[in-house]
Amino acid sequence: MISSVRGTVLSSSGASVVVEVGGVGLRVGVTPQVALTVHPGDTARLFTTLIVREDDLSLFGFLELEELEVFDLLRGVTGVGPKSAQGVLATLTPNQIAQAVLDEDDAAFRRVSGIGPKTAKLIVLSLAGKLDVAPSAPSVTAASTTASDVLVALVGLGWAEREAQAAIDAVVAETGQDSGLAVPQLLRAALGRLGPQKSPASRA
Numbered sequence: 001m002i003s004s005v006r007g008t009v010l011s012s013s014g015a016s017v018v019v020e021v022g023g024v025g026l027r028v029g030v031t032p033q034v035a036l037t038v039h040p041g042d043t044a045r046l047f048t049t050l051i052v053r054e055d056d057l058s059l060f061g062f063l064e065l066e067e068l069e070v071f072d073l074l075r076g077v078t079g080v081g082p083k084s085a086q087g088v089l090a091t092l093t094p095n096q097i098a099q100a101v102l103d104e105d106d107a108a109f110r111r112v113s114g115i116g117p118k119t120a121k122l123i124v125l126s127l128a129g130k131l132d133v134a135p136s137a138p139s140v141t142a143a144s145t146t147a148s149d150v151l152v153a154l155v156g157l158g159w160a161e162r163e164a165q166a167a168i169d170a171v172v173a174e175t176g177q178d179s180g181l182a183v184p185q186l187l188r189a190a191l192g193r194l195g196p197q198k199s200p201a202s203r204a
Contacts, residue, residue, distance in 0.1 A: 002059060006045040009038045014157045017061075019044060028061040029082070031090040032191070033184030036153055037063060051082050060086060070094045070131070077126045079119040087112045088123075091192045093185075098131035100124070111195050147172065150187045159194060167193040 005028065007021040012035050018025045028046055038044040046061030047068040060082055062068045067089055074085035088097065091112045100108035101124050109120035147168050154164035167190040 002048050002050045004045060004047050005059075005061065007043065009040050009042045009044050011040055012038055014153065017044070017046075019046065019061075026059060028059045029086060030061055031086055032153055032157060033090065033187050034061070034063055036149060036183050036187060058082065062089070064094075066094045070097055073127055073130055074123065077119070077123050079122060080115075084112070084114045084119075087114055091188060093188065094131070095134050097127070098133045101127045101131055102133055111192055146183050146186055149183050150190055153183075153187055154190060154194075163194070164190070167191075 005019050005021050007019045010018040014032050016027050016029050018027050047065045048061040051058045071085050074080050106120035106124045109115050109123050155161050171189040
C-alpha cells in the first residue's frame, strides 16, 4: 500500500497530477481542487491509496488525510467506485458530507455526477455514525482573481464558459461578504451548483 507520496510536481491537469518520487513519475488521480492547488515545479505531499484491479493499478491522492479517510468510506458503499467517490469529494467537503449524512440529506449526493437516487440513499445509510461534523466556518465571497482561476478550471473540465461563469456568480452572490474565498472552496461550490452534467473529467 502506498499511503503517501512526496516529490516534485511534473504536471497537473483537471483529473491527475504527476509527482516525481525517487526519479519515478507517479500519476495520481486527484480532484480539480487539488490540481489547481499544486503546480509544476512545486513540492507536494499527497495522502494516497492504491486501487488494485486485474488490469489496472490506480493511485488516488488528497491534500488532507481527512479527505482520504472519507474517500475510503465512500468506496465501501455498494455502487460507489473510486471515480464516483472522488466526484463526491470534488463537490462536497468532508464536513458537508458528514452534515448531509447527519441530516439524512441524500439530495446532496444526487448532485454529484454518476450518483443516482438509490446510491445516494445508500451513502447516507452506510456512512451514518461514521463521520463527525466540525463547526462550520463563515462563508466568504470570492476575489476576482480566484473567480478567474476557477472559471479557467471549469472550462478546462468541459463546461461552457457562460454556464461556468453563471455558477461562479451565483456562488459569489450567495456568500455576500468581502473576503476572498479560496480557489478549492469556490471550485467545489461551483461544481455543486452545476449539478450532475458530465464533464470530460467525470467520464474518466
